[in-house]
Amino acid sequence: MDNGIITYINGPVIKAKNMKNFRMREMVAVGEKKLIGEVISIYEDFGTVQVYEETAGLKIGEFVYPTGKPLSVKLGPGIIGNIFDGIERPLNKIKEYSGNFINEGIGLISIDPNKRWKVNFLVKEGEYLEEGQPFAYVEETPLIKHYIMVPPKVKGRVTYVAADSEYCIEDVILKLQDDKEYELKMYQEWPVRIPRPVKRRFPIEKPLITGQRVIDxxxxxxxxxxxxxPGGFGTGKTMTQHQLAKWSDADVIVYIGCGERGNEMTEVLEDFPKLIDPNSNLPLMNRTILIANTSNMPVAAREASIYTGITIAEYFRDMGYNVAIMADSTSRWAEALREISGRLEEMPAEEGYPAYLASRLAEFYERAGYVETLSGKEASVSIIGAVSPAGGDFSEPVTQNTKRFVSVFLSLDRNLAYSRHYPAINWLSSYSGYLSLLNDWYRKNVSEDFFKLRGEMLKVLQEENKLLEIVKLVGEDVLPDDQRLILEVARLIKIGFLQQNAYHPEDTYVPLHKQYNMLRMIKLFYDKALFAIKKGVPIGKIRQMKGYSEILKMKYSIPNEYKDEFDNLQRNIEEEFSQILKSYEGD
Incomplete structure (x- = not known):
């Protein structure tokens, strides 16, 4: 095939002639340094290429070389625990080549081709294998058994199986014979913009348990x-995603630092290897993949990093794992789209973003799902994307379009964050669209009245919000005691339940049964206090009760592996109210 010839350079976007034999979305090598790029448009003999490396020094007249395949990633042993850039090049390996800065023309290096892995085979000669079926596994980390699978659209009878031994990823370890012979290695290559196939999608019915009370x-x-x-600067987006990455009951975590500041990603890269997985007491990196594409790295690669991350997540989903993706943040990804669109001289839509922003967001989020894999396993990909609206303005296009495609909206509030209330999730502007779908699971696994209790407590917070408007005008003292009680109970919910300390061993992660019992104690106190007020007990007396302060402290004082502590607390609250009522009846 003839090479293209560069005729125009505008940052990460170049145009070239002699491109009629190239294909859309084909991966190409650009210039003498063989910079990695992707064809994004072709018209007659001219094509436009998006370059994923720095284009300084590139000259008009240099060649564009075809590869004959789309932008793809290698999927095989060596991904877990690694740190990649936006097009799956390992940053540790790049540092060995070029030091602290990423030089141009390093090429599409990926998972280590020379490292040897102990391969254990699951099949024998003569067996017939379908697409997606595991035929071997590698103990990639102490937490993840990496299954080597038959690639999609490949099937056949086994004609050769290597012996259980050590191999590198380029060795042929299995041969299949169908209409032709297939030689299988330990890795697959997959185009990042095409979702990996599944057998079928299941309805949503299980929660992703995070241990964060306001979420669960x-x-x-x-x-x-x-x-x-979504949240403005300093409201705790990254911190919340760190908590979800550490504590959620996903098997594999893919963390995409997409266009965030270098110091924020540095903090992730420094902290994650030190974090201990609470379920195994082993380093969290044993089940984590990091993709770092900071704001000072090539903007076009930032656009690709989202697709690289979701493709890796789908690969581990196909093995039967539940995978959670943390994308931090999709606003920076959208800014990359905007910059590339501007250099392409496309007609801008709202606030300069391209008109196809909504469809690109939809393409990303629709790759989540709870599925039956090609091999018949149940697995899932959950996507949790941070959004960074400028100035905390949720009316801007990225936040509004994201809202259309996600079912849970955890709105971070600047006032809560600045008052040191974490997680700073605003309970009035947040929502979950999964309540009805998860209702049966919560009823079977936690309590029959779980969501009923949640609704009652949320109603108290909504009532408090209305009352605070009156308090601002005339003060709290003019309110009747039953309304002042709502303010006190709302304080119990906010401080005693919603506020959570990530550095406290008992409070950083809270099991669902403890969450339910904590809320049950607050409801018990509210019911008893409301009855006492109707009997003439003043609100000041209720505020001074020992049970009031015990509820505020129960998140620290009652261990997660509790036995009788909540029963004792309930008994103490009931006895204290009984004594107060007797004293006032005596008066």
């Missing part, structure tokens, strides 16, 4: 679901 109880996320965490 008030705004639950589902396995295979989608969530957005």
């Amino acid at each position: 109880t008030f705004f639950p996320i589902a396995k295979g679901g989608t969530a957005a965490i």
Whole structure:
């Protein structure tokens, strides 16, 4: 095939002639340094290429070389625990080549081709294998058994199986014979913009347990679901995603630092290898993949990083794992789209973003799901995307379009964050669309009245919000005691339940049964206090009760592996109210 010839250069966008034999979305090598690029448009003999590396020094007249395949990633052993850039090049390996800065023309290096892995085979000669079926596995980390699978659209009878031994990823370890012979290695290559196939999709019915009370109880996320965490600067988006990455009951975590500041991604790269997985007491990196594409790295690669991350997630889903993706943040990804669109001289839509922003967001979020894999396993990909609206303005296009495609909206509030209330999720503007779908699971696994109790407590917070408007005008003292009680109970919910300390061993992660019992104690106190007020007990007396302060402290004082502590607390509250009522009846 003839090479293209560069005729125009505008940052990460170049145009070339002699491109009629190239294909849309084909991966190409650009210039003498063989920069990695992707064809994004072709018209007659001219094509436009999006370059994923720095184009400084590139000259008009240099060649564009075809590869004959779309932008793809290698999927095989060596991904877990690694740190990649936006097009799956390992940053540790790049540092060995070029030091602290990424030089141009390094090429599409990927997972280590020379490392040897102990391969254990699951099949024998003569067996017939279908697409997606595992035929071997590698103990990639102590937490993840990496299954080597038959690639999609490949099937046949086994004619050769290597012996259980050590191999590198380029070795042929299995041969299949169907209409032709297939030689299978330990890795697959897959185009990042095409979703990996599944047998079928299941309805959402299981929650993604995070141990964060405001999420699990008030705004639950589902396995295979989608969530957005929008918030202005300093409201805790990254911190919230760190908590979800550490504590959610996903098997594999893919963390995409998409266009965030370098210091924020540095913090992730430094912290994650030190974090201990609470379920196994082993380093969290044993089940984590990091993709770092910071704001000072090539903007076009930032656009690709989202697709690289979701493709890796789908690969581990196909093995039967539940995978959670943290994308931080999709606003920076959208800004990359805007910059490339501007350099392409496309007609801009609202606030300069391209008109196809909504469809690109939809393409990303619709790759989440709870599915039956090609091999018949149940698995999921859950997507949790942070959104960084400028100035915390949720009316801007990225937030509004994201809202259309996600089912959980965890709105971060600047006032809560600045008052040190974390997670700073606003309970009035957040929502979860999975409540009805998860209702049966919560009833069977936690309590019959779980969501009824949640609704009653949320109603108290909504009533408090209305009353605070009156308090601002005339003060709290003019309110009747039953309304002042709502303010006190709302304080119990906010401080005693919703506020959570990520650095406290008992409070950083809270099991669902403890969450339910904590809320049950607050409801018990509210019911007893309301009855006492109707009997003439003043609100000041209720505020001074020992049970009031015990409820505020129960998240620290009652261990997660509790036995009788909540029964004792309930008994103490009931006895204290009984004594107060007797004293006032005596008066």
